[in-house]
Amino acid sequence: MLNSFKQSKLQQFALLLVVFITLCWLVPKPDDYKYLVSAATSNTGSDNWLWRLPDLIAWLPLWLADGINYVMFDWITVDVYNEDLEENESISVVKEITRSLSWFVLFFIQTIREFLVGGLKTIVTFTSWDFINDNPWAKLPGLPWTVVTGAAILLGFNLGGRFLAILVGASLTYISLFGQWEPAMKTLSLVLVAASISVVFGLLLGIAAYRSKLVEAALSPVLGIAQTMPQFSYLVPMFVLFGLGDHAGALATIVFATPPMVRLTLLGLKSVPSEVVEAGLMSGCTRRQLMFGVMLPAARQNILVGVNQVIMQCLAMVVIASLIGATGIGDDLLKALNGLKLGKAFELGVCIVLMAITLDKLSLAWANKPIDYFADLSFSQRHRNKFILLAILAAGVLLALIGRYVFGDGINYFFIIDTNKGLTTESYLDAGIDWMVTSWFQPLEAFKAWVFVDVLEPVRSAFRGMPAIATFTLVMGVGYIIGGVRSALVVGAYLLFIALTAWWDRALTTAYFVAIALVIAGSLGALLGILCARSNRASKVALIMCDTLQTFPSFIYLIPAIMLFQVSNIAVLIAITPYAMIPALRYTIEGLRNVSPALQDAGSMSGVSRMQRLISIELPLAFPHIVLGINQTVMFALAMVIIGAMIGSTEDLGELILGSLSDAQGIGKGLILGLNVAFMGLIIDHLLNTWARERKEALGLA
Amino acid sequence: MKLTKILASTTLAATLAFSAPAFAEDSSQPIKIPTHNWSSQIVMAHVIGGIFQSMGNNVEYVTADSQAVYEAIRNGDVTISHEVWQSTFGKSFYNAMEKGGVIDAGTHAATTLEEMGVPKHVIDNNLCPGLPNWEALKNCKDVFKTADSGGKGRWLEGPQSWHGDLMPVRVEALGLADDYTVTFAGGADALWAEIASAKKDNRGLIVFNWTPNFTDADGFVFIEFPEYKEGCRKADGGDGSCGSPKGWLKKAANYKFPKTHPAAYTAFSKISFTTKQIGQMAALVDIDKMTHKDAAKKWLADNEAVWKPFTQ
Missing domain, CATH: 3.40.190.100 (Glycine betaine-binding periplasmic protein; domain 2)
Structure with a gap:
């Protein structure tokens, strides 16, 4: 009996559930308990520690804010004579250091930007504003869009052939014709700089982690937190440390984009075959030569996939970075939304997707292009591309000059089409949304009332009515069953941190959103994935849909969600679901399609039907991979709950994180709230990953 | 780089010698104007930027959060704020002022x-x-x-x-x-x-x-x-059973602004828009669907009689 209990995880889970429910029943909600809707400073309820732990580290946010402000502005100060003020002023050295870093980043962004669309700040950097005032001609003219597009097509053709060239050309032409060239190039300049810095950082950290186990162990939790922490929560620190502007946006982007580069570099270095390393050693490589001449080139493909991931992460941050001063498409998009110009916002969103697809495909083509080390090319072959590039430049400039003559004072379509002066489908899109609201709102009323009263409200009160002791037992118990004492302690530590801050109640509400989104998005995604995986073409279409949805700025579908479902929890869930569904769908398709054909044939030969094969062979084998998808669904849902707070009525952690954005003292609050969200994510991540790893090993897949 | 710098400074010295200003001149450093996320504010940013430019100043527009901007003005990351709403931003404004670095640059005619x-x-x-x-x-x-x-x-x-x-x-x-x-x-x-x-x-x-x-x-x-x-x-100390007060709409500036750009600061402190004028600026964007920049250009062209006096 006891033995069978030790063997069967199912029985263990059942027992855990019984204990959990008993605890919930034993520790009832105190009579004086009230969920604090106002900016909560402490948990309420009686002093019963079984119900809620005391907020022992509620002082942490303020302490953090004071600490950072002190170091930043008062720690080391120097008196400097200011000519403009004609008096001494004290200057903080730390601030000067961070601001020089900002200046450096900004300089690169501006220089690239001004080569693409023109401007005068690059020249200012090397001269002065007075010089500009006296010499009105002194500014960079910018490149005609035809030249940039031509160069991109050439690059696409060289990396991936005709198809890629057409894709790149069509995307850029679309952006230009729709009058979004300038914001798109502004965004591109920021992405290029942020991505380059992330790649360099990622490479260096990855190499350091490869060389030292200690660094690897120290880096692992930092990367986990950087990847699960909501981006909103480190915007205020970025703005306090580095000031407002494109540089702050770029630096926030770097925090978000570097982790995958580190991970993939490490993975790449670890998978270099030992024969290659030994060959290098035998030829007498020094440590440095071995790393840069042998190992990095051998790990090229993984590293370039890392570059690809970095670029995608950067584009995903475009809109959020504009909250602290990044200009470009993201900024225009937020402004369009603020004025309720949905059609415009949608078009801008499409431009971001097109940029993402272009950069994604180009960098993947680069990663997958084999290097021909033995090619013996003639002079003209080697320099062919340079000649073509020069020809494109000459033709583009000539065309722009002709354009100036043809179009006169109007918009020069051959140079740069002015922002928002191109084609537009705005009126149709707006009409479509109008139609949707007028014809769907009333029919949805009864559905909304039912969902809210019979589903959401009871689940929400159940989450909030959970005593702390029950939550701890459940989470740590699951940890114990899945990964033993170690896992139980790890997830328990994460949970304890959240419980000791002032925001446990809020975290429970966030958990409620994630749980519901997980049920809806997870099951929809998995179901859709199973259906699509039956056919090659459907799988391909579904994966393209995933790519598009993932880069389409989620901010845009907040507004239609509000129009149909008002400011309510339902609208928040409606906004989360499509985004959270992506990984569930993607991983299900990948998992099912990667089941080895030999096993499938073996099944078919034993005479199983299609349905039986799916249920008894494919699903069990793909299940560990699907669970990883579910894990990602949780992460996506967590990220989206925070953005969903922009709808309102959430009363969760996200609401406070958004509030901390408007509060210069919110620096500590934002960070601690962000850590709370990150730890919730890491608990799930730890549990599901441990489980999937064990399962894969058991199935002989790992 | 060095050569251009020398060239630039000689030209500068030459111009300075010949123009011999009676008053301290505005610095050529750009005035940083924040843009927030509502249309009247963005158009007004470009209108005020246009006024500064007409006086020969350089301007730069910075996207900023409407609450966090006061801290940015304090630090000098942003030079001015031209729409300080009493009930929404009054607190942030006075907090920043108390810490030092922000000054009150007058009030618009418009009430809010x-x-x-x-x-x-x-x-x-x-x-x-x-x-x-x-x-x-x-x-x-x-x-x-x-x-x-x-x-x-x-x-x-x-x-x-x-x-x-x-x-x-x-x-x-x-x-x-x-x-x-x-x-x-x-x-x-x-x-x-x-x-x-x-x-x-x-x-x-x-x-x-x-x-x-x-x-x-x-x-x-x-x-x-x-x-x-x-x-x-x-x-x-009351019971809260009252509506909101009619509020002021103020302008704020970094404390160095009057010293670095005396002429521009004087104009900025004189700037006072009415509710109607602010409404016009917003309507050019929200009703007439112009871009913020074009709207500001059009407003400046149509209303010279309103803004020219500010610069004198």
Whole structure:
């Protein structure tokens, strides 16, 4: 009996559930308990520690804010004579250091930007504003869009052939014709700089982690937190440390984009075959030569996939970075939304997707292009591309000059089409949304009332009515069953941190959103994935849909969600679901399609039907991979709950994180709230990953 | 690089020697003007930028959060703020001022109001007879209820970070708590989306809004609550049963601005726009669908008589 209990995880889970429910029943909600809707400073309820732990580290946010402000502005100060003020002023050295870093980043962004669309700040950097005032001609003219597009097509053709060239050309032409060239190039300049810095950082950290186990162990939790922490929560620190502007946006982007580069570099270095390393050693490589001449080139493909991931992460941050001063498409998009110009916002969103697809495909083509080390090319072959590039430049400039003559004072379509002066489908899109609201709102009323009263409200009160002791037992118990004492302690530590801050109640509400989104998005995604995986073409279409949805700025579908479902929890869930569904769908398709054909044939030969094969062979084998998808669904849902707070009525952690954005003292609050969200994510991540790893090993897949 | 620098400084020295200014001249460093996320503010940023440029100054536009901007002005990351709303930003403004680095650069002629109200169709179609007087609310909670408001009428307030518990306290103090509940929206976008949706559907909606704003053009009616008196709010010791005060609209600047750009600062301190003018600026974008920059250009061209005197 006891033995069978030790063997069967199912029985263990059942027992855990019984204990959990008993605890919930034993520790009832105190009579004086009230969920604090106002900016909560402490948990309420009686002093019963079984119900809620005391907020022992509620002082942490303020302490953090004071600490950072002190170091930043008062720690080391120097008196400097200011000519403009004609008096001494004290200057903080730390601030000067961070601001020089900002200046450096900004300089690169501006220089690239001004080569693409023109401007005068690059020249200012090397001269002065007075010089500009006296010499009105002194500014960079910018490149005609035809030249940039031509160069991109050439690059696409060289990396991936005709198809890629057409894709790149069509995307850029679309952006230009729709009058979004300038914001798109502004965004591109920021992405290029942020991505380059992330790649360099990622490479260096990855190499350091490869060389030292200690660094690897120290880096692992930092990367986990950087990847699960909501981006909103480190915007205020970025703005306090580095000031407002494109540089702050770029630096926030770097925090978000570097982790995958580190991970993939490490993975790449670890998978270099030992024969290659030994060959290098035998030829007498020094440590440095071995790393840069042998190992990095051998790990090229993984590293370039890392570059690809970095670029995608950067584009995903475009809109959020504009909250602290990044200009470009993201900024225009937020402004369009603020004025309720949905059609415009949608078009801008499409431009971001097109940029993402272009950069994604180009960098993947680069990663997958084999290097021909033995090619013996003639002079003209080697320099062919340079000649073509020069020809494109000459033709583009000539065309722009002709354009100036043809179009006169109007918009020069051959140079740069002015922002928002191109084609537009705005009126149709707006009409479509109008139609949707007028014809769907009333029919949805009864559905909304039912969902809210019979589903959401009871689940929400159940989450909030959970005593702390029950939550701890459940989470740590699951940890114990899945990964033993170690896992139980790890997830328990994460949970304890959240419980000791002032925001446990809020975290429970966030958990409620994630749980519901997980049920809806997870099951929809998995179901859709199973259906699509039956056919090659459907799988391909579904994966393209995933790519598009993932880069389409989620901010845009907040507004239609509000129009149909008002400011309510339902609208928040409606906004989360499509985004959270992506990984569930993607991983299900990948998992099912990667089941080895030999096993499938073996099944078919034993005479199983299609349905039986799916249920008894494919699903069990793909299940560990699907669970990883579910894990990602949780992460996506967590990220989206925070953005969903922009709808309102959430009363969760996200609401406070958004509030901390408007509060210069919110620096500590934002960070601690962000850590709370990150730890919730890491608990799930730890549990599901441990489980999937064990399962894969058991199935002989790992 | 060195050569250009030398060249530049010689040219500069030459011009300085010949022009020999009577007053201290404005520095050629750009004046950094913040843009927030509502149209009147962005157009006004470009209008004021245009005024500065007409005086020979360099300007630069920086996207900034409307609350965090005061800290940015203090640090010198931003030079001015030209729309400081009393009830929404007054606190951040005075906090920053207290810490040092921000100065008060005068007040616009426009007065502002930030209050709960209803879109015009609610009045036109008489959805709640007796509005805009607040007492009318007592009899029409059903017009304003939603699926999740628990049978009560709903007040859609801005984010909690804007006014804290002001509206819940007011609902309670006016004796409306049995009939009405307050929901906090996540941001201004959510408010506009609700207004647009309610209008399309001819539905009742009580929502927080302000004037001057782009919604003025479509018509928006503020509810008339018991008049605001000094000390009537709970934070000031009252019971909270009063409406919002008519507020000022101020301008703020970094403390170095008067010294570095004396002429521009003088003009900035003289700048005073009326509610109507601010409405015009917003309407050029929101109604006439112009870009912010074009709208500012057009407004400057059409209203030279208004802004030229500021520069003299």
